[in-house]
Amino acid sequence: MIELEVSNTNIQHMDNLQKMRPPSVIDRYFKKRFKTDVQNKTGEDQLILTHSNRVCVVCIADSHPLIREGKIATKVSFEDKGWNRLDNKFSGKSKRGAQWLDSQAPLCQVTCSDGSLYTLVCCIKGQLIEVNERLLQKPHLITEKPCGEGYLGVLLPGLKWYEREMQKLKSEEEYQSILESRENNLT
Amino acid sequence: MSYLMTYNCIFIQKMDTFNLLTRSSDETKQVSSSLRQIGCCERCILRNLGELNPTSYKSTPQEIERTLLPEELWSSSSVNQCPCPSCLGILQQFADDDYLLKILSNVQKDGYQFSNYQCSLILPVSLLVRQKALFIFLQNKFGNTYKGHETKIASVKDVWKWSCGFRLGQLLGANFQNRSEFDILMTFTYKDSDKECAFLLDHLPDTFRKRKQRKFGFETFTRANVAKALDSMSDSKLEDCVTCPPAVPTTECVCDVSCSHDAVFIAGRYQKYSRELSQTPWMIEGKRIMEGSVQEIICEPIIETFKPTDHRLSSSGREDVDVRMLGIGRPFVVELINPHCVKFSKEDLVQLQKRINSVSKDVKVRDLQIVTREDTNNLKEGEIDKTKTYSATCWCEREITDKDMEMLGGIKDLTLQQKTPLRVLHRRTAATRERIIHSLHVDKLTSCRFKLQLTTQAGTYVKEFVHGDFGRTSPNMIELLKAECDIIDLDVESVNVEWPPLIDPVQSDNRNLDDERNSQDSQPLLIDKCVDKLQSSISVNGQNGAVLEKLADKQLITGEMKIE
Numbered sequence: 001m002i003e004l005e006v007s008n009t010n011i012q013h014m015d016n017l018q019k020m021r022p023p024s025v026i027d028r029y030f031k032k033r034f035k036t037d038v039q040n041k042t043g044e045d046q047l048i049l050t051h052s053n054r055v056c057v058v059c060i061a062d063s064h065p066l067i068r069e070g071k072i073a074t075k076v077s078f079e080d081k082g083w084n085r086l087d088n089k090f091s092g093k094s095k096r097g098a099q100w101l102d103s104q105a106p107l108c109q110v111t112c113s114d115g116s117l118y119t120l121v122c123c124i125k126g127q128l129i130e131v132n133e134r135l136l137q138k139p140h141l142i143t144e145k146p147c148g149e150g151y152l153g154v155l156l157p158g159l160k161w162y163e164r165e166m167q168k169l170k171s172e173e174e175y176q177s178i179l180e181s182r183e184n185n186l187t
Numbered sequence: 188m189s190y191l192m193t194y195n196c197i198f199i200q201k202m203d204t205f206n207l208l209t210r211s212s213d214e215t216k217q218v219s220s221s222l223r224q225i226g227c228c229e230r231c232i233l234r235n236l237g238e239l240n241p242t243s244y245k246s247t248p249q250e251i252e253r254t255l256l257p258e259e260l261w262s263s264s265s266v267n268q269c270p271c272p273s274c275l276g277i278l279q280q281f282a283d284d285d286y287l288l289k290i291l292s293n294v295q296k297d298g299y300q301f302s303n304y305q306c307s308l309i310l311p312v313s314l315l316v317r318q319k320a321l322f323i324f325l326q327n328k329f330g331n332t333y334k335g336h337e338t339k340i341a342s343v344k345d346v347w348k349w350s351c352g353f354r355l356g357q358l359l360g361a362n363f364q365n366r367s368e369f370d371i372l373m374t375f376t377y378k379d380s381d382k383e384c385a386f387l388l389d390h391l392p393d394t395f396r397k398r399k400q401r402k403f404g405f406e407t408f409t410r411a412n413v414a415k416a417l418d419s420m421s422d423s424k425l426e427d428c429v430t431c432p433p434a435v436p437t438t439e440c441v442c443d444v445s446c447s448h449d450a451v452f453i454a455g456r457y458q459k460y461s462r463e464l465s466q467t468p469w470m471i472e473g474k475r476i477m478e479g480s481v482q483e484i485i486c487e488p489i490i491e492t493f494k495p496t497d498h499r500l501s502s503s504g505r506e507d508v509d510v511r512m513l514g515i516g517r518p519f520v521v522e523l524i525n526p527h528c529v530k531f532s533k534e535d536l537v538q539l540q541k542r543i544n545s546v547s548k549d550v551k552v553r554d555l556q557i558v559t560r561e562d563t564n565n566l567k568e569g570e571i572d573k574t575k576t577y578s579a580t581c582w583c584e585r586e587i588t589d590k591d592m593e594m595l596g597g598i599k600d601l602t603l604q605q606k607t608p609l610r611v612l613h614r615r616t617a618a619t620r621e622r623i624i625h626s627l628h629v630d631k632l633t634s635c636r637f638k639l640q641l642t643t644q645a646g647t648y649v650k651e652f653v654h655g656d657f658g659r660t661s662p663n664m665i666e667l668l669k670a671e672c673d674i675i676d677l678d679v680e681s682v683n684v685e686w687p688p689l690i691d692p693v694q695s696d697n698r699n700l701d702d703e704r705n706s707q708d709s710q711p712l713l714i715d716k717c718v719d720k721l722q723s724s725i726s727v728n729g730q731n732g733a734v735l736e737k738l739a740d741k742q743l744i745t746g747e748m749k750i751e
Contacts, residue, residue: 021584022673024673025673051609053611053612055612057657090617091616093614093615093616134658141658148655149655154609
């Protein structure tokens with residue numbers, strides 16, 4: 001990321017800097033963590049943006065086949081046999097009544113134009129606070145803006161096991177090295 | 188003897204000035220004598236004769252005694268006896284000059300400033316039982332004189348004030364008033380109070396179920412429930428349970444004296460020029476995260492001046508750590524609880540304001556004034572329905588065109604659907620709220636940076652309106668410009684509340700946008716960095732989640748733009 005520790009006198013540099021993008025919302029407020037090979041399917045990686053207040057935004061990672069293989073998502077569904085993430089009523093600051101989900105629990109299913117179907121999971125154990133209902137009408141956001149408007153949902157892990165849940169996820173460095181070794185395996 | 192004659196004459200005259208229930212001076216003597224025989228003090232004798240004129244109680248006990256009683260029943264002066272069964276000594280030793288001097292020294296020790304005072308008495312509950320028993324006794328003995336006149340007996344509380352209020356006022360050098368901001372509270376405790384009420388438990392167990400809630404102090408007997416119980420019982424039934432007349436107490440009351448002054452409210456407006464200063468002290472697990480706070484800068488000189496036991500700062504909303512508060516500032520009120528010093532002129536307040544303003548260059552206050560409790564409601568009203576004006580430095584991935592500026596400038600009363608921002612979602616109810624952006628104005632700074640000025644409804648999260656918060660605030664600037672957009676810094680230009688009244692002149696605001704831009708770009712979002720650093724250090728140390736929770740709460744203040 002761009003470092004803004006620049007001397008004021010370097011006017012040329014300042015000018016360039018002003019054209020460049022300042023640290024983004026994600027850079028400023030979130031830490032990126034990853035879950036790779038979701039449901040033991042190689043390459044099905046997910047990105048979890050964790051805010052310092054424990055709120056977790058679940059997204060797909062750039063290495064997920066949906067993006068890597070340039071799929072066109074035609075349908076996003078938050079329900080299937082035995083689970084329905086849209087049926088999630090809760091109230092108050094404590095979010096009483098929200099679904100408690102396990103890290104392996106399915107969050108949504110994405111159907112693509114080529115007929116392929118992907119299941120995306122919660123990645124962390126916690127309360128389901130939100131699903132991105134916009135994806136119902138605009139499934140294409142999931143690949144167009146994977147870590148923006150195309151987020152899948154929001155979870156709030158319990159205070160007690162927050163640290164433990166974070167440990168189970170992979171850091172950005174670990175994720176990069178996994179990607180590298182995957183590529184080495186292919187070649 | 189002749190001396191006594193004249194003395195008697197005066198007292199007989201004085202007896203006429205009393206307005207008693209008794210119908211002849213003979214009867215008065217009879218009643219007085221029998222009250223004296225059961226151990227009543229002078230003031231209680233007068234009280235139980237039905238005297239309701241406050242002035243009458245300014246007479247000394249000796250004067251009262253000599254007016255009402257035959258000579259053989261005059262007490263051998265101050266060699267005092269047991270406490271009075273009717274007032275437990277409260278109108279006796281707790282109303283004499285020696286005791287008033289004790290109160291005086293107690294009050295002086297606390298060092299309050301006051302020019303008038305009121306007093307409150309908390310009396311032992313069993314006094315009610317004793318009063319009732321005494322009345323039944325009088326009624327039985329003197330029949331029609333007393334029947335139906337129970338309400339004509341002045342209360343111990345009133346008689347204490349009538350008798351001592353003026354005298355204590357002279358000692359204190361302050362006028363006694365029924366209602367004053369300065370209160371002297373006397374709490375009388377009497378060891379046997381519960382014991383003397385205990386019979387009520389057998390008769391009305393339901394009324395006196397053991398209180399479990401702490402707020403009632405676990406007391407079984409209260410003034411309210413004892414008074415109610417006594418009312419519900421017939422006189423004959425009461426006679427069976429209570430000693431009539433009440434027995435002479437074997438122990439004395441204990442009195443505790445404490446003083447308090449009504450809260451004083453100081454209102455004003457504050458400006459904050461720093462992006463590294465939180466409104467309240469920022470602490471995580473007792474450790475300070477950031478030096479200073481708006482609250483401390485404003486309150487410390489005020490506390491030194493008014494010497495309260497506690498204080499609270501409230502303001503018409505609040506801004507994040509990294510948001511400046513410009514313009515004429517944000518209205519605030521400091522509630523000073525139990526202030527010891529309260530006499531201040533307008534000039535004193537001007538000096539106080541100067542002192543606050545000399546503490547730090549980051550916080551300035553203006554329009555400092557003393558307001559009433561009722562006035563402070565204006566502050567909260569302003570929080571809910573008044574508009575706020577902001578100025579934000581924004582970035583866009585592409586150059587802003589004249590068409591963009593025209594489009595944005597033309598927006599009037601744009602309704603947003605704003606989901607609870609992710610940065611406050613952990614502690615606020617999740618909901619989608621409608622908020623209105625009343626107007627927008629854009630000034631271009633460089634090709635990719637622009638100054639966005641906007642007036643919004645109270646409660647609008649402005650940072651989220653610019654960056655969209657993952658599309659969770661819609662419409663947002665990204666949608667309006669159809670291009671990536673983000674916020675670099677934010678200032679509150681005005682909180683549109685017309686309170687407190689302006690005192691200091693309003694300077695026209697000719698700030699130069701270019702000057703500002705230079706200063707802002709050199710230190711972008713320092714707070715965010717600070718929080719990030721902290722976060723990583725915390726996860727490295729592997730401390731528990733509570734730290735994160737608190738940190739997160741604070742980051743709210745950091746990231747928060749909303750003026751609630």
